[in-house]
Amino acid sequence: MPKSxxxxxSKFKELRDxxxxxxxxxxxxxxxxxxxxxxxxxDAARAARIVFKxxxxxxxxxxxxxxxxxxxxxxxxxxPSADALSLATTVQNDPRMIELILRESxxxxxxxxxxxxxxxxxxxxCANAGVDRSNVPGDDAVTLLxxxxxxxxxxxxxxxxxxxxxxxxxxxxxxxxRPWRLGLTNVAIGAAGVPALLDLRGTKDRSAKSLHATxxxxxxxxxxxxxxxxxxxxxxxxxxxxxxxxxxxxxxxASIIRPAHEDLxx
Amino acid sequence: MPKSxxxxxSKFKELRDxxxxxxxxxxxxxxxxxxxxxxxxxDAARAARIVFKxxxxxxxxxxxxxxxxxxxxxxxxxxPSADALSLATTVQNDPRMIELILRESxxxxxxxxxxxxxxxxxxxxCANAGVDRSNVPGDDAVTLLxxxxxxxxxxxxxxxxxxxxxxxxxxxxxxxxRPWRLGLTNVAIGAAGVPALLDLRGTKDRSAKSLHATxxxxxxxxxxxxxxxxxxxxxxxxxxxxxxxxxxxxxxxASIIRPAHEDLxx
Numbered sequence: 032m033p034k035s036x037x038x039x040x041s042k043f044k045e046l047r048d049x050x051x052x053x054x055x056x057x058x059x060x061x062x063x064x065x066x067x068x069x070x071x072x073x074d075a076a077r078a079a080r081i082v083f084k085x086x087x088x089x090x091x092x093x094x095x096x097x098x099x100x101x102x103x104x105x106x107x108x109x110x111p112s113a114d115a116l117s118l119a120t121t122v123q124n125d126p127r128m129i130e131l132i133l134r135e136s137x138x139x140x141x142x143x144x145x146x147x148x149x150x151x152x153x154x155x156x157c158a159n160a161g162v163d164r165s166n167v168p169g170d171d172a173v174t175l176l177x178x179x180x181x182x183x184x185x186x187x188x189x190x191x192x193x194x195x196x197x198x199x200x201x202x203x204x205x206x207x208x209r210p211w212r213l214g215l216t217n218v219a220i221g222a223a224g225v226p227a228l229l230d231l232r233g234t235k236d237r238s239a240k241s242l243h244a245t246x247x248x249x250x251x252x253x254x255x256x257x258x259x260x261x262x263x264x265x266x267x268x269x270x271x272x273x274x275x276x277x278x279x280x281x282x283x284x285a286s287i288i289r290p291a292h293e294d295l296x297x
Numbered sequence: 298m299p300k301s302x303x304x305x306x307s308k309f310k311e312l313r314d315x316x317x318x319x320x321x322x323x324x325x326x327x328x329x330x331x332x333x334x335x336x337x338x339x340d341a342a343r344a345a346r347i348v349f350k351x352x353x354x355x356x357x358x359x360x361x362x363x364x365x366x367x368x369x370x371x372x373x374x375x376x377p378s379a380d381a382l383s384l385a386t387t388v389q390n391d392p393r394m395i396e397l398i399l400r401e402s403x404x405x406x407x408x409x410x411x412x413x414x415x416x417x418x419x420x421x422x423c424a425n426a427g428v429d430r431s432n433v434p435g436d437d438a439v440t441l442l443x444x445x446x447x448x449x450x451x452x453x454x455x456x457x458x459x460x461x462x463x464x465x466x467x468x469x470x471x472x473x474x475r476p477w478r479l480g481l482t483n484v485a486i487g488a489a490g491v492p493a494l495l496d497l498r499g500t501k502d503r504s505a506k507s508l509h510a511t512x513x514x515x516x517x518x519x520x521x522x523x524x525x526x527x528x529x530x531x532x533x534x535x536x537x538x539x540x541x542x543x544x545x546x547x548x549x550x551a552s553i554i555r556p557a558h559e560d561l562x563x
Contacts (some may be wrong), residue, residue, distance in 0.1 A: 035514070049320075050318050050320040050526075051318070051319040051320070051522075051525055051526050052316050052318055052319075053316065053317040053318075053319070053522070054315075054316040054317070059308065063346070084300075084335070102370050111460065141561040142373050143561050148561065154478070155477075156477040165511070176373065182420050192467070201384065206511075206513070208477075208559070209307055209475055210422070210475075210476055210555070210560060210562035211421075211422040211554070211560060211562065211563075212484070212514060212553050212554065212555055213494060213512065213514065213552075213553050213554070213555045214493075214494045214495075214512045214513055214514025214515075214517070214553060215511065215513055215514060216513070216517050216518050217518065218478070224460050227480075228479060228480045229480075243482065245431070245471055245472075246479065246480045246481065247472070247480055247481055247482070247524070248478060248479065248480025248481060248482050249477070249480075251480070251482050251521070252482050252521040252522065252524050252525050253525065255482070255517070255518040255521035255522060256317075256319070256518065256521060256522030256525055258513070258517065259317055259518050260316075260317050260543055275525055279340065286479075287479050287480060288477065288478065288479070289476070289477050289479045293412065294476060294477060295407040295409050295476070296407070296476035296477065296562060297476075297477075
């Protein structure tokens, strides 16, 4: 991993004893294609008497970002290819769904029951390329991942900054499964302003021995933390993380994707 | 996954708008084998004027649990086997370290540069079986994972409960890498009192469509959240998560381990 993509904390004095707070922004309406998400978030926060502070990190679910960007498809739209029809039998899923997944994917990694594990065009390895039926109105509608979630995050951070006058960071989160462990956890698929990877290599531990090869995926930990305050059914798709100390940096969530040639599991 | 090992939230009224707080307990001494960890944690909390509340979740690093349980080995102790010597060349690591890793492992999953990805005797898939040099005093000392981290968590929760009169839950955390994504994140290797997996299958989403196959690994999200307040170099090995709403349950972190026959990546 090139040094330039990671944030070395040694230059930055962190206050270690600060409390980190996680809270959702209630009252957001159902998001529609074309909606101005920064405006809706700022309005909802104002109505809930939430006053943003600089360095607040807003963790926003992929779902509402996709909706605002019009990344919604009706399942009746795509005509399944022969590949999709054949795969649909193997993985026991709707061939139209499979067709959409294949269009979003660069490669199939594994075929599981009711799920294809794929590598998306952006390089994310996840189930069904993020094509998802949940929390979308209409029996037939599914959402796709944002086309470029890091760009979405930068745009949202800029819009939120303009409306609030505060330096706000943004993480776009999605729930991914993982090998070896059951259950989904929230990870960062887009980021603006926050460190994605915190490189502690060469820093000393408590015993003053060097730490070897320790890089923390803090953007993923921030997304996971926010997930606790969202609740999958809760309708709190925007969570504020306040009090996490960091130096604002230009890092992308894409930088968390392990390069294929370094990956022992592709 | 058997139903009995997961927590269905439908029976339990959650207050969704509560703020979750994460804060470390400062002032813990260097932990020694045989130390009474609940006593040291309660003493340190008292000195820092932290008053525990029932349902607080204490996320405790594996490192200090291992130390208190005497799971420390001097690298000079083990005599490397022929297997260890040969592997040491392949993965460019100390043969004595490899020997310890093999003793802690059931199976080698992958051989990487400077790391063996193994399945431990408990079933965790992780680098170097959790054998780790960092934050251990002495040039030659390494820690092993606790022998049964779920039992450790139950014992710690019981000890903390007795000393405080509060119903406290415990997660024992460690930093694991993962395929496809760079960086480490904190996960739960032991748990007592908190849900490990939150089963939302069958619950309705905002659009009143059923959620399919959604199980959240909340113990891992709690560990990751706490990781933000620990800092790898910070010396805050105990973090309190306050305000996360849950129903106390008997679930183990071991229940998060995906059964081998369901795993597409073994």
